Amino acid sequence: MATEDNEVEDHRPLVLIHHLPSFKLPLQDRLITHFRLFDSLASPDASSVRALICVGTTPVTADTLDHLPSLRLVVGSSAGLDHVDLAECRRRGIAVTNTGDANSENVADYAVALLLDVLRRVSAADRFVRSGLWPQMGEYPLGCKIGGKRIGIVGLGSIGSEVAKRLVAFGCTVAYNSRNKKPSVLYPYYANVHDLAVNSDVLIVCCALTNETHHIINKDVLTALGREGFIINVGRGALVDEKELVQFLVQGEIGGAGLDVFENEPNVPKELFALDNVVLSPHLAISTPESFEALNEVIIANLKAFFSSKPLLSPFQQE
Amino acid sequence: MESIDVLMLCPMISYLEQELDRRFNVLKLWTAPEKSQFIKDHSATIRAIAGDGGHGADAEMIEALPRLEIVSSFSVGVDKIDLEKCREKGIRVTYTPDVLTDEVADLAIGLIMAVLRRLCESDRYVRSGKWKKGDFKLTTKFTGKTVGIIGLGRIGMAIAKRAEAFNCPICYYSRTEKPDTKYKYYPSVLELASNCEILVVACSLTAETRHIVNREVMNALGPKGVLINIGRGPHIDEPELVSALVEGRLGGAGLDVYEHEPEVPEELFGLENVVLLPHVGTATVETRKAMADLVVGNLEAHFSNKPLLTPLV
Numbered sequence: 140m141a142t143e144d145n146e147v148e149d150h151r152p153l154v155l156i157h158h159l160p161s162f163k164l165p166l167q168d169r170l171i172t173h174f175r176l177f178d179s180l181a182s183p184d185a186s187s188v189r190a191l192i193c194v195g196t197t198p199v200t201a202d203t204l205d206h207l208p209s210l211r212l213v214v215g216s217s218a219g220l221d222h223v224d225l226a227e228c229r230r231r232g233i234a235v236t237n238t239g240d241a242n243s244e245n246v247a248d249y250a251v252a253l254l255l256d257v258l259r260r261v262s263a264a265d266r267f268v269r270s271g272l273w274p275q276m277g278e279y280p281l282g283c284k285i286g287g288k289r290i291g292i293v294g295l296g297s298i299g300s301e302v303a304k305r306l307v308a309f310g311c312t313v314a315y316n317s318r319n320k321k322p323s324v325l326y327p328y329y330a331n332v333h334d335l336a337v338n339s340d341v342l343i344v345c346c347a348l349t350n351e352t353h354h355i356i357n358k359d360v361l362t363a364l365g366r367e368g369f370i371i372n373v374g375r376g377a378l379v380d381e382k383e384l385v386q387f388l389v390q391g392e393i394g395g396a397g398l399d400v401f402e403n404e405p406n407v408p409k410e411l412f413a414l415d416n417v418v419l420s421p422h423l424a425i426s427t428p429e430s431f432e433a434l435n436e437v438i439i440a441n442l443k444a445f446f447s448s449k450p451l452l453s454p455f456q457q458e
Numbered sequence: 459m460e461s462i463d464v465l466m467l468c469p470m471i472s473y474l475e476q477e478l479d480r481r482f483n484v485l486k487l488w489t490a491p492e493k494s495q496f497i498k499d500h501s502a503t504i505r506a507i508a509g510d511g512g513h514g515a516d517a518e519m520i521e522a523l524p525r526l527e528i529v530s531s532f533s534v535g536v537d538k539i540d541l542e543k544c545r546e547k548g549i550r551v552t553y554t555p556d557v558l559t560d561e562v563a564d565l566a567i568g569l570i571m572a573v574l575r576r577l578c579e580s581d582r583y584v585r586s587g588k589w590k591k592g593d594f595k596l597t598t599k600f601t602g603k604t605v606g607i608i609g610l611g612r613i614g615m616a617i618a619k620r621a622e623a624f625n626c627p628i629c630y631y632s633r634t635e636k637p638d639t640k641y642k643y644y645p646s647v648l649e650l651a652s653n654c655e656i657l658v659v660a661c662s663l664t665a666e667t668r669h670i671v672n673r674e675v676m677n678a679l680g681p682k683g684v685l686i687n688i689g690r691g692p693h694i695d696e697p698e699l700v701s702a703l704v705e706g707r708l709g710g711a712g713l714d715v716y717e718h719e720p721e722v723p724e725e726l727f728g729l730e731n732v733v734l735l736p737h738v739g740t741a742t743v744e745t746r747k748a749m750a751d752l753v754v755g756n757l758e759a760h761f762s763n764k765p766l767l768t769p770l771v
Binding site for chain 2: 159245247248251253260262267420431
C-alpha cells in the first residue's frame with residue numbers, strides 16, 4: 140500500500156495466491172496489510188517466492204513446484220490436503236500447513252444438519268409444501284427417529300469428535316473407526332469400516348482422503364450398512380465409491396444419503412436428482428463468514444510464523 | 459368393549475384406526491355427509507372421542523354428547539379441546555406427552571440448521587444441474603449462536619439440551635421463571651427476542667399465547683434473526699410474518715405449523731431464507747405408533763376402570 144511513496148520501503152513478504160481461475164480467496168484484503176501478493180506462476184516473482192497460499196482444492200503438483208524453486212511453505216486453506224502432492228513437498232523440504240481445527244465446528248454442524256435433513260426428510264418435505272401439494276395430498280410420508288440411532292464415525296479426528304459430541308445430545312450412540320484406536324476415547328472402536336457398518340445405522344465420513352482411504356466406503360461396506368442404513372459424507376467425494384452408492388440408492392438397498400462432496404465436482408450423478416431420500420449440497424460445509432474469518436487467522440498466523448522463523452501453527456502431521 | 463361407541467373425528471394413521479376398530483365401535487365423523495346430523499343421530503351412545511392436534515371437542519360438540527366420558531387426543535397440543543367445559547362436566551381428557559418430546563426437539567434443530575445453512579436451497583441448486591466449480595454461497599454458522607426459547611416445558615428443555623451440544627448460550631421466556639435451570643430468563647418475549655439470534659416457539663397455545671410473536675417481536679429479532687415455530691400456527695401473527703420476511707426485517711424462518719393448515723402463504727414459496735414443513739414434528743413411524751398406543755391405552759384403561767395413562771383433565 141506504500142508503493143507510491145519512494146521514502147518507505149515495502150517490507151511485506153512476498154506470497155503467491157495459488158488458485159484455479161474460478162476460485163476466489165475470500166477476505167483477501169486482510170492479507171495485503173501483511174503480505175505482498177501475486178497470483179500467476181508466469182510472474183517473474185515466481186522464482187523468488189518462498190510461500191504460497193493454496194486456495195480451496197487447487198492442486199499443488201510436482202509441476203507447480205517446478206515453477207517455484209525458492210518455495211519453502213505451502214499454506215492450505217482447508218483441513219484436507221489431498222490436492223497437494225505431500226510426498227513431493229517432503230522430498231523438496233517444503234513444509235505444508237492446513238487449517239487445523241479452525242473449521243471443525245462448522246463441518247460438524249453441517250454433518251449433523253445433513254443427517255437431520257435426510258432422516259426427517261426436511262428438504263423433501265419443503266419441496267412438497269412449495270409445490271402446493273399439501274392441501275391436495277394430505278400427509279407427507281413419515282421420517283425416521285434420530286434418538287437411539289447407532290452412529291458410526293469414519294475418522295474420529297477433530298471433525299469426527301465434534302460430530303460425536305453433538306449427536307450424543309440427540310440420544311444417539313457413537314462408535315468409530317480410525318487408523319488407530321484412540322486410548323483416551325470412550326466410544327467403541329472397530330478396526331475396520333465393514334465391522335463399523337455392520338453395527339451402525341448411520342455412517343458419517345469425516346476422514347482425510349489418502350491412498351489408503353480412497354473408496355473406503357465401497358460395495359462391501361454399503362451392503363453391511365444395509366437397507367435401513369444412512370450415509371453422510373462431509374469428507375471428500377473419493378472416500379466413497381460413488382457409482383456403487385448411486386446403485387444402492389436407486390435400487391433402494393440403502394436408506395438414504397446426505398452428500399456435501401462428490402468424486403468429480405461439480406458433476407453430480409443425475410440419478411440422484413429424482414430421489415427424495417438423498418440430500419445434495421454443493422461442497423458448502425465451511426461456507427460461513429465465521430469459517431472464512433477462522434481460515435484467514437490460521438493462514439496469516441502460519442505465514443507470519445514462517446517469515447519470522449517461528450514454529451508453524453498447524454503443520455500437517457500424518458497421524 | 460366392542461359395543462362402546464367412540465367418535466373418531468378425523469382420519470389418523472391406519473395402525474390407530476385398526477387398533478380402535480378391534481376394541482370399540484368406531485364412528486368415523488369425516489365419512490358423514492352432514493356432520494352435525496351424524497352427531498345428533500349417535501348422541502345417545504357416544505361415550506368417547508378420539509381426536510388429534512387439529513381436531514378436538516369444542517363446547518358445542520361436548521354439549522351435543524350427553525354421554526361423553528372421555529376425550530383422547532392423538533397429540534400433546536390440546537388447544538382444540540374446551541378443557542374448561544370438560545372439567546365442568548367431569549369429562550376426562552388424555553393426550554400424548556413425552557413420547558414425542560425428542561422427535562419435536564430434533565425437528566426444531568433440523569429446522570434451525572436448514573434455515574441457517576440453506577440446506578433446502580442448496581439441494582434445489584444442485585438438482586437444477588447448475589452447480590459450477592468455485593461457486594459458493596455464504597451461510598451462517600450455528601455453533602455458538604444464542605438460542606431463545608419461548609416456553610421451557612418438556613419440548614423447550616429438550617431443544618435447549620441439543621443446542622447446548624453446539625455451544626449455544628440458551629435463554630428463555632416462560633409464564634414464570636424456572637428455579638432449577640441455569641438458562642437466562644427474560645420476563646417478556648420482546649426482551650427475549652432482543653437478546654437472541656434464533657427464537658424458537660415451544661409453548662402451548664392458549665388465549666394468552668395467541669400471536670405471542672407479533673410485529674414488534676419480529677422487528678426485535680431483526681434482519682439477522684431466525685424464527686422457528688414448532689408450536690401452533692396461531693402463535694405467530696402470520697400476515698405480519700410474511701411482510702417481515704418479504705421486507706427483510708426478519709432474517710429467516712423455519713415453520714412446521716401455520717394458522718390455517720394446510721394453507722401456507724404463497725409469498726413464502728419464493729424465499730430462500732425460509733423452510734416450510736407440513737406439520738411433521740412427530741412424523742416418524744416409531745413416534746406415531748407410541749402416540750397411537752397411548753390413545754388406545756387411555757381409552758382401554760378408562761373403560762376398564764383402571765387409572766388413565768396420561769390424563770390432562
